[in-house]
Amino acid sequence: MFLDVKELAVRKLRIRKSYAPGSVDYHTGEFKQLGPLDVEATAEVLDGQIRVSGMLDTKIEMVCARCIEPVVEEVHREFDLFYRPLANSARPNEEARLKLDDTEVGFFRGEGMFLADVLSEQVLLSLPMKVICRSDCRGLCPSCGANLNHEECRCETHATDPRLAPLARLKQDWLKKQ
Numbered sequence: 497m498f499l500d501v502k503e504l505a506v507r508k509l510r511i512r513k514s515y516a517p518g519s520v521d522y523h524t525g526e527f528k529q530l531g532p533l534d535v536e537a538t539a540e541v542l543d544g545q546i547r548v549s550g551m552l553d554t555k556i557e558m559v560c561a562r563c564i565e566p567v568v569e570e571v572h573r574e575f576d577l578f579y580r581p582l583a584n585s586a587r588p589n590e591e592a593r594l595k596l597d598d599t600e601v602g603f604f605r606g607e608g609m610f611l612a613d614v615l616s617e618q619v620l621l622s623l624p625m626k627v628i629c630r631s632d633c634r635g636l637c638p639s640c641g642a643n644l645n646h647e648e649c650r651c652e653t654h655a656t657d658p659r660l661a662p663l664a665r666l667k668q669d670w671l672k673k674q
């Protein structure tokens with residue numbers, strides 16, 4: 497859906513739309529959208545700026561930072577955003593100055609912008625930098641790559657809980673005798 501500044505200046509647009517996975521480009525391979533992205537929003541022109549306000553809901557699959565198993569993040573975000581027209585003739589330093597002064601304000605070029613780009617950015621902003629599948633995730637063995645949540649490996653390198661050290665020694669002795 498294209499938000500055309502001239503059309504929005506005539507009348508505000510009420511948006512109720514559902515984007516299937518794959519139809520919003522997140523410009524990253526680090527996560528993927530699971531199920532639809534639902535958006536309810538209003539787009540209008542105020543003082544020459546495009547205002548987009550509303551909320552979105554979706555589910556995003558990320559990977560656990562420790563064990564790289566999939567983790568599903570529920571995303572719900574409310575937004576109220578303003579986008580200023582950026583003249584094609586604007587000099588680069590002028591552009592940079594605008595961004596410095598007003599980091600909260602976005603820009604659009606030409607006739608308007610795509611709603612999908614706005615949503616993509618909002619989803620990115622609402623995701624945590626890192627997720628873990630559970631607080632006691634044991635991660636992967638740094639030597640052999642085994643997922644330690646599912647299996648014990650025979651490497652002796654990973655640091656163990658000191659309370660378990662005597663047990664680990666017993667296990668190592670036992671393994672040596674095999």
Ligand SMILES: [Zn+2]
Nearest residue numbers: 560563629633
């Ligand atoms: Zn994990």
Ligand SMILES: [Zn+2]
Nearest residue numbers: 637640649651
């Ligand atoms: Zn290992």
